[in-house]
Amino acid sequence: MEHLPRKIIVNDLMQQNYQYQLTELIGQNFAEDFTPDLTPKQMLELGVFGGKYMTDCRNEFPDSWFENAKLCTEFHNAELNFFKINASQPLRVWREKGWICEEHDPRGWFQWYCRYYYGRRCSDDERQIKRWRMMKRHLIQVFKNCELLDMNCRRRQRQALLHWAYKTW
Numbered sequence: 001m002e003h004l005p006r007k008i009i010v011n012d013l014m015q016q017n018y019q020y021q022l023t024e025l026i027g028q029n030f031a032e033d034f035t036p037d038l039t040p041k042q043m044l045e046l047g048v049f050g051g052k053y054m055t056d057c058r059n060e061f062p063d064s065w066f067e068n069a070k071l072c073t074e075f076h077n078a079e080l081n082f083f084k085i086n087a088s089q090p091l092r093v094w095r096e097k098g099w100i101c102e103e104h105d106p107r108g109w110f111q112w113y114c115r116y117y118y119g120r121r122c123s124d125d126e127r128q129i130k131r132w133r134m135m136k137r138h139l140i141q142v143f144k145n146c147e148l149l150d151m152n153c154r155r156r157q158r159q160a161l162l163h164w165a166y167k168t169w
Contacts, residue, residue, distance in 0.1 A: 036165030050076030
């Protein structure tokens with residue numbers, strides 16, 4: 001049995017000596033209105049962010065998350081994405097739009113989600129959950145315009161939804 005709280009110290013390309021506490025057990029005690037379809041492990045196995053997103057921070061999370069992950073350490077490879085299409089905007093765009101909380105999660109929503117799933121709770125949780133809920137409008141468009149198993153319909157939109165832990169099939 002895991003003892004909580006537990007301190008995590010992060011040293012990767014984007015954060016040096018960043019520390020946070022795990023105050024919840026992994027994958028448990030989410031906010032009531034936050035019900036993602038997929039775990040970070042499932043997302044990494046399916047193929048997200050061209051495989052590049054988590055290549056330098058593997059030490060922060062459980063090894064099991066990366067056992068079957070589709071990763072590319074050299075570059076963003078859209079062929080590794082589940083829908084084989086690039087549905088990402090550059091980090092620069094996320095920063096310009098103010099979508100990044102540099103203090104806690106300089107990589108953006110997926111980094112926040114991985115840490116939240118892992119058991120961290122922080123001051124940015126409410127904002128990030130609100131952003132996740134706003135993606136439902138895209139899910140509604142996919143279900144309204146596509147046959148359930150037609151994976152070629154709205155591939156970019158489906159890949160973007162996958163980046164937000166929504167399952168579209």
